[in-house]
Amino acid sequence: MEGDISPIVWSVRGTVEMDVVVWSLEPLVAALRSAGYSVVGPTVKDGAVRLAEISSAAELPAGTGDAQEPGHYRLTERDDDLVFGFAASPDSAKRFTQPPRQTLFRMRDREIEEVEPEAPRVALLGVRACDLAAMAVQDRVFLGGRHPDPAYRRRREALFLVAVNCAVPGGTCFCVSMGTGPKATAGFDLALTELAAPHRFLIETGSERGAEIVTAIPHQAATGDDVAAAEEVSRTAAGRMGRTVDTAGVQEWLPAAHDHPRWDDVASRCLACTNCTMVCPTCFCSTVEDVTDLSGEVAERSERWDSCFTLDFSEVGGAPVRGSQRGRYRQWLTHKFATWFDQFGTSGCVGCGRCITWCPTGIDVTEELSCIR
Amino acid sequence: MHPMTPAPYRVRSRRPDRADTVTLTLEPLGGPCPPFLPGQFTMIYARGVGEIPVSISGRARPGAYVHTIRAVGAVSRALCRTRRGDVVGVRGPYGTAWDVSAAAGLDVVVAAGGLGLAPLRTVIGELIAHRSRYGRIGLIVGTRTPLTLLYPRELARWRDAHDIDVQVIVDHPDQAWKGPVGLVTRLLDRIVFEPRRSAAFVCGPDVMMRAVAADLVRRGVPAGRVVLSLERNMKCGVGRCGHCQLGPLLLCLDGPVVSYERAAGLLAVKEL
Numbered sequence: 318m319e320g321d322i323s324p325i326v327w328s329v330r331g332t333v334e335m336d337v338v339v340w341s342l343e344p345l346v347a348a349l350r351s352a353g354y355s356v357v358g359p360t361v362k363d364g365a366v367r368l369a370e371i372s373s374a375a376e377l378p379a380g381t382g383d384a385q386e387p388g389h390y391r392l393t394e395r396d397d398d399l400v401f402g403f404a405a406s407p408d409s410a411k412r413f414t415q416p417p418r419q420t421l422f423r424m425r426d427r428e429i430e431e432v433e434p435e436a437p438r439v440a441l442l443g444v445r446a447c448d449l450a451a452m453a454v455q456d457r458v459f460l461g462g463r464h465p466d467p468a469y470r471r472r473r474e475a476l477f478l479v480a481v482n483c484a485v486p487g488g489t490c491f492c493v494s495m496g497t498g499p500k501a502t503a504g505f506d507l508a509l510t511e512l513a514a515p516h517r518f519l520i521e522t523g524s525e526r527g528a529e530i531v532t533a534i535p536h537q538a539a540t541g542d543d544v545a546a547a548e549e550v551s552r553t554a555a556g557r558m559g560r561t562v563d564t565a566g567v568q569e570w571l572p573a574a575h576d577h578p579r580w581d582d583v584a585s586r587c588l589a590c591t592n593c594t595m596v597c598p599t600c601f602c603s604t605v606e607d608v609t610d611l612s613g614e615v616a617e618r619s620e621r622w623d624s625c626f627t628l629d630f631s632e633v634g635g636a637p638v639r640g641s642q643r644g645r646y647r648q649w650l651t652h653k654f655a656t657w658f659d660q661f662g663t664s665g666c667v668g669c670g671r672c673i674t675w676c677p678t679g680i681d682v683t684e685e686l687s688c689i690r
Numbered sequence: 691m692h693p694m695t696p697a698p699y700r701v702r703s704r705r706p707d708r709a710d711t712v713t714l715t716l717e718p719l720g721g722p723c724p725p726f727l728p729g730q731f732t733m734i735y736a737r738g739v740g741e742i743p744v745s746i747s748g749r750a751r752p753g754a755y756v757h758t759i760r761a762v763g764a765v766s767r768a769l770c771r772t773r774r775g776d777v778v779g780v781r782g783p784y785g786t787a788w789d790v791s792a793a794a795g796l797d798v799v800v801a802a803g804g805l806g807l808a809p810l811r812t813v814i815g816e817l818i819a820h821r822s823r824y825g826r827i828g829l830i831v832g833t834r835t836p837l838t839l840l841y842p843r844e845l846a847r848w849r850d851a852h853d854i855d856v857q858v859i860v861d862h863p864d865q866a867w868k869g870p871v872g873l874v875t876r877l878l879d880r881i882v883f884e885p886r887r888s889a890a891f892v893c894g895p896d897v898m899m900r901a902v903a904a905d906l907v908r909r910g911v912p913a914g915r916v917v918l919s920l921e922r923n924m925k926c927g928v929g930r931c932g933h934c935q936l937g938p939l940l941l942c943l944d945g946p947v948v949s950y951e952r953a954a955g956l957l958a959v960k961e962l
Binding site for chain 1: 691692693694695696697698700719735737738739740741762763777779895921922923925926928929930931932933935937938939940943959960961962
């Protein structure tokens with residue numbers, strides 16, 4: 318994570334010098350709530366792990382696992398009581414930093430009035446290293462350039478991030494290949510590692526406000542054994558990636574491969590459904606919508622998520638620049654892995670694997686890249 | 691302030707240019723009209739209809755932008771229908787500029803296709819302002835029909851008063867038309883310039899720019915001195931909507947003005 322662009326000053330190792338251990342997450346949830354945060358964490362809903370507001374740690378999906386493969390997502394029952402025994406869920410943190418829809422301004426007669434952006438104090442519980450990396454990518458898009466977005470900054474600053482170091486990567490995960498995980502190393506207020514036998518959580522502190530929360534809950538200093546066990550969790554997870562991809566030199570070879578026959582092949586399988594872009598934690602493209610009230614006096618303009626897979630995304634003068642599925646898939650993949658560097662100095666992919674899991678035809682970016690390389 | 695919030699601008703004057711084209715002079719209701727460089731664009735918002743990027747085609751004093759707009763879509767139609775005193779939203783200016791002074795001491799070719807003459811009007815303005823710094827200046831203009839030709843009176847003035855060789859070609863002649871018919875590249879034979887000591891400013895549809903730029907380079911104009919103004923779908927103008935990508939470029943930030951040296955390889959890839 319590039320601290321120079323992050324809106325938060327992360328003081329890794331804050332006032333709590335040592336890692337601590339807690340035996341339950343209930344006091345943490347309570348402390349965050351009394352600090353004025355709505356706590357949003359993973360819950361089971363619609364047959365998937367979804368982010369929702371919780372009032373108690375009991376609402377977390379203990380004992381729930383998942384099976385993720387290309388075009389496949391199923392919840393499973395675990396034979397342990399791990400609270401975070403699953404991989405990336407379809408919801409990423411993106412909707413909290415870049416809302417799916419936000420009102421920009423209203424215009425009436427001669428006046429243009431900005432709409433005060435909502436920046437709720439939310440504590441996100443269970444953010445994975447890949448999603449922290451994705452936030453750092455989005456920070457570059459919305460804060461790093463010549464036109465920083467104050468509304469994004471406010472939302473970002475209002476987020477309290479409780480990371481969880483992945484213990485059980487999914488079948489479509491490849492954060493190790495992208496250098497973003499599985500262990501969260503920066504960009505969080507607190508980072509948990511769930512330990513078994515006995516069941517407990519090791520907490521690392523990443524910011525002053527994180528330290529304040531830790532001070533407010535019952536905890537004990539972590540022993541050398543606790544720290545070693547946490548390191549083992551991350552080491553084991555790193556060895557269990559469902560997928561790998563070699564992106565060495567991708568910035569050169571991918572754009573140069575614009576005529577590769579594989580684009581036709583993948584285009585024949587791609588439905589242009591936009592699922593990959595909707596679940597992607599870094600995809601930032603948006604469009605605008607205008608509505609007018611019934612009187613015609615007040616017009617409102619809003620921004621909403623868009624996808625480069627739609628035809629009108631590239632429309633100029635009545636015709637799309639990228640009229641074929643081939644052109645649109647090539648744009649998405651090439652942007653994500655290569656031209657993102659030119660524009661924002663980083664890869665657009667963090668290896669969370671969501672685009673693979675949620676592709677209805679199971680298109681696997683790691684496979685496409687290895688075929689094109 | 692959010693980067694996508696416009697400021698209210700009043701339509702100070704509205705001049706119909708052609709059947710479907712209007713030139714608007716827009717001035718801020720309050721506050722300054724930020725300075726612009728030739729080639730830059732603004733985002734213009736028609737209340738309740740939408741917002742489009744429009745190249746600035748001139749400066750009006752005191753503090754106003756001149757925009758020539760052709761009614762082709764919902765927003766441009768709404769803007770063309772505005773009347774004097776109406777209020778629209780404007781933000782910008784954005785994007786890269788034509789470096790006209792880099793052509794000092796050289797012959798200059800200005801090539802316009804259709805509405806592409808509108809942004810090039812600021813280039814002509816710069817050339818005229820310092821006419822003696824430049825060598826021969828040839829302005830070649832391609833237009834659909836004689837009636838869609840932009841700025842006919844100004845074209846005549848540029849030719850008569852400022853020593854600019856102005857040549858016009860049309861796709862579809864009418865009975866009164868006595869000039870050449872066909873593609874604008876044909877006009878490169880009608881103007882005089884020394885290719886190796888020339889700079890070119892080109893704006894028009896992609897296909898026209900590709901043809902003109904390739905022809906100029908073939909004649910010996912260095913690719914780095916052939917400069918284009920590119921157009922892609924654009925929703926934000928500030929590098930956050932993703933719509934205006936051309937390979938590695940975000941044309942709202944890295945364009946619209948891009949050298950052919952940079953753009954040639956990108957424009958050669960279909961559907962990039």
